[in-house]
Amino acid sequence: MEILANLLNSNGANITVLLNNIIALVQNDGWKNLIMMAIGGILIYLAIAKDMEPTLLLPMGFGTIIVNAVACVADATGAISGYEGALTTLFQAGIANELFPLILFIGIGAMIDFGPILTNPKLMVFGAAAQFGIFMTFALASLFFPLEVAASIGIIGAADGPTAIVVAQKLITDPNYLHVTAAIMVAAYSYMALVPIIQPPVIKALTTKKERLIRMPYRGKQVSRLTKILFPIIITIVGGVVAPESIDLIGFLMFGNLIRECGVLNSLSDTASKVLANLITIFLGITIATQMTGAKFLQLDTLLILGLGLFAFVFDTAGGVLFAKLLNLFLKEKINPMIGASGISAFPMSGRVVHKMGLKEDSQNHLLMQSIGVNVSGQIASVIAGGMILAFFA
Amino acid sequence: MLFNLLAIEINVERFVSSLPYVGIGMLGIFIVIGIIIIATMALIAIENKIKASKKAKEEVNQNEQ
Numbered sequence: 197m198e199i200l201a202n203l204l205n206s207n208g209a210n211i212t213v214l215l216n217n218i219i220a221l222v223q224n225d226g227w228k229n230l231i232m233m234a235i236g237g238i239l240i241y242l243a244i245a246k247d248m249e250p251t252l253l254l255p256m257g258f259g260t261i262i263v264n265a266v267a268c269v270a271d272a273t274g275a276i277s278g279y280e281g282a283l284t285t286l287f288q289a290g291i292a293n294e295l296f297p298l299i300l301f302i303g304i305g306a307m308i309d310f311g312p313i314l315t316n317p318k319l320m321v322f323g324a325a326a327q328f329g330i331f332m333t334f335a336l337a338s339l340f341f342p343l344e345v346a347a348s349i350g351i352i353g354a355a356d357g358p359t360a361i362v363v364a365q366k367l368i369t370d371p372n373y374l375h376v377t378a379a380i381m382v383a384a385y386s387y388m389a390l391v392p393i394i395q396p397p398v399i400k401a402l403t404t405k406k407e408r409l410i411r412m413p414y415r416g417k418q419v420s421r422l423t424k425i426l427f428p429i430i431i432t433i434v435g436g437v438v439a440p441e442s443i444d445l446i447g448f449l450m451f452g453n454l455i456r457e458c459g460v461l462n463s464l465s466d467t468a469s470k471v472l473a474n475l476i477t478i479f480l481g482i483t484i485a486t487q488m489t490g491a492k493f494l495q496l497d498t499l500l501i502l503g504l505g506l507f508a509f510v511f512d513t514a515g516g517v518l519f520a521k522l523l524n525l526f527l528k529e530k531i532n533p534m535i536g537a538s539g540i541s542a543f544p545m546s547g548r549v550v551h552k553m554g555l556k557e558d559s560q561n562h563l564l565m566q567s568i569g570v571n572v573s574g575q576i577a578s579v580i581a582g583g584m585i586l587a588f589f590a
Numbered sequence: 591m592l593f594n595l596l597a598i599e600i601n602v603e604r605f606v607s608s609l610p611y612v613g614i615g616m617l618g619i620f621i622v623i624g625i626i627i628i629a630t631m632a633l634i635a636i637e638n639k640i641k642a643s644k645k646a647k648e649e650v651n652q653n654e655q
Contacts, residue, residue, distance in 0.1 A: 317630040324616075324623040331612040338608035339600050346608065423637055430629050438622045496598060573623075580622050584615050 228490025229264040235493075236260030236485070242389075249389035251474070252357070252481045256382070259283060259485025278489060286483045294365050296480045297358030298448045303473025304358070304575075305452020306465050308543070310427055312569030314419040319535075319566065321519075323573030326539025327581040328515025329353035333508035334585075340500060345373045347585045349501055352384045353508030354578035355391070356541035357480075359445060360384035363582050366590050378487030379498040383505030385484075391545040394506070396553060398513040399537050407521070408557045410532040414565045424457040431576060435583065441590055442583020449579060513537045516570075538567040541578035547571035 239257030243250035263279040290296035313319055334350030341349065348364040364380045387394065400408075428450035435446035456465045487493070516536030524530050534553055538546040550567040 314630065314634070317627045317634070320623050320627050320630075321620070324619045327619050328616065331615045334615075335605060335608045335612050339602065339605045340598055343604065343608060343611075346604075347611075420637060420641075423633055426633055427630065430633065431626060434622065434625050434629060438625060439618070500598065576626070577619060577623055580619055581615070584618050588611055588615070 226490075228494045230490075232264040232488060232490045232493060233261050235488075236264065249385060251477045252385050253389070255478055255481030256385070256485050256488070259482035260488045262482075263486055263489050278491070279486065283483055283486045286479060287486045290479060291361060291483055292365060294362045294444075296476050296483070297361040298444055300358050300473060300476045300480065301445065301448035302452035302455070303468050303470075303476065305428070305449040305454075306456045306469035307473070308449075308453055308456075308572055308575060310424065310453065310572055311419050312565050313573050314423055314427060315415070315417045316566075316569060319569045320573035320576070322516050322536045322539040322570040323575075323577035324539070325519030325536060326512045326516035326570075326574055327354070327577050328519075329508040329510065329512030329540075330578075330581050330585070332511045332515075333504050336507060337501075337504050341373070341376070341497075342370065344368065344589045345370070345376055347589050348376070348380055349504050350508060351582055351585055352380055352387065352501075352505040353512050354541055354581055355384070355388055355509065355512065355546070356575070356578040356582070357381070357384045357388065359541075359578055359582040361480075361484075362445060363585055366586060375487070375492040375495060376497055376501060378484070378493055379501040380505075381484045381487065383502050387505050387509050388542045388545070391509070391540070391542045392549050394509050395513050395537055395546065395549050398510050399517055399534050399550070399553060402514060402517045402521075403533050405557065407524075407533050408553065409561065410530050411558075411561050412532050412535070412563060412566050414562070421457070421459060425454065428453040428457065435580065439580055439583035439587055441586035442580055445579040445582055446576075449575070509540070512540045516540070532561075532563055532566075535563055535567045535570050538571040539574040539577065540571075541574045543571050543575055544568060546574070 236257040236259075239253045239260065241257075242248045243252075243254035243257060263283065266279045266281070330350045330353035332350075333353050334346050337346035337349040340346075344367040348360075348367045351360050351363045354360060360380055361384075364377045368374060368377055432443075432447050432450045435450075436443045452468055455461045455468055516539040517533045518536070520531050520533035520536035524533065532554065534550045538550045540546050547564065547568040547570070551562070551564040554561040554563040554567075
């Protein structure tokens with residue numbers, strides 16, 4: 197009580213300053229920062245309570261609170277200063293130059309087992325088909341945005357956060373559209389977490405029950421160590437020759453995989469897939485949040501981009517399913533069209549979704565190996581799609 | 591041709607100019623993936639052949655002994 201009395205007695209100056217600050221906040225769009233802090237809180241809630249991509253959404257949510265809390269303070273003139281601090285430095289050092297997403301790719305490469313597609317390489321074609329949403333979204337986004345920006349929005353459909361960041365950072369150089377990068381990053385990561393919600397209705401709408409019941413016996417073959425070692429090297433060479441712009445993305449991903457498969461760097465492989473990936477993910481999430489200030493994020497463009505991102509995921513799923521149905525017109529041994537949907541890069545969520553849907557229709561229909569194989573090929577295809585987009589517009 | 595919907599400009603000409611990229615992009619991905627599939631299948635086939643010839647040699651050696 198004594199402290200409160202002192203506060204009130206200090207000739208009311210403190211209260212006046214407080215009131216001035218509140219007025220300045222309202223007059224200077226400070227309310228946007230308050231909304232962003234609430235959004236940060238929602239992201240933290242989704243991460244903790246709903247277990248939605250917690251490794252990314254939690255740092256992103258907390259980072260959003262940090263950058264908007266600082267920007268909420270008005271100075272003597274009533275102007276609201278933007279956040280400038282360690283996170284800004286991290287953004288310049290790790291995201292503006294695409295370093296974090298590329299390093300993360302080493303960790304992702306070290307996590308992936310390409311075995312399922314090496315036993316049946318033809319499955320990789322579904323990875324290509326499921327990139328359909330990227331280009332459809334690009335075309336749709338071009339109605340509203342310049343081609344470079346539209347291409348960056350389309351890449352949300354890659355369902356691959358690091359690729360989305362790299363492409364957006366390289367293509368969006370127009371100062372009028374820099375704010376779009378944050379929305380792309382948020383959409384890319386949050387829709388990945390929503391794969392189990394987005395994909396099933398699309399798959400069901402495009403397939404009949406009879407198609408969903410198609411069984412695909414898995415013929416497991418032994419893949420030699422030599423094949424597993426040569427595979428990342430071959431992919432890197434093919435990627436570098438055919439789509440040179442994708443060499444960083446493919447190279448880092450395949451380097452991580454080579455560390456995993458070579459058999460003599462188990463300690464490095466373990467570090468890359470766990471410690472390195474976790475470290476980068478912590479910094480990536482909280483650093484992306486520097487772009488989520490009220491002024492940058494709360495715009496009509498953001499809503500539009502979130503809508504386009506959803507469109508991209510839906511059309512990726514549709515592209516894979518419809519391509520499998522098309523192939524079934526010519527194949528003697530039919531393919532379950534649901535596996536086409538797992539050609540997106542969201543690994544392993546998409547593969548698991550298809551497997552679960554198969555089991556729901558028929559408890560003896562195990563599609564896990566095929567869907568995971570297609571899912572892994574989606575990783576490669578999404579990186580190539582990113583390279584294609586860069587080749588067109590970078 | 592510019593329309594204005596909820597303060598967002600809609601540019602139909604740009605949409606039309608984006609369509610060739612859609613076709614070339616999808617075709618490009620299928621070509622690259624096709625090359626990767628062929629390279630992977632060739633790699634597996636070569637390895638199987640080497641394995642088979644090694645096995646045949648070993649069998650010949652065993653028979654000779």
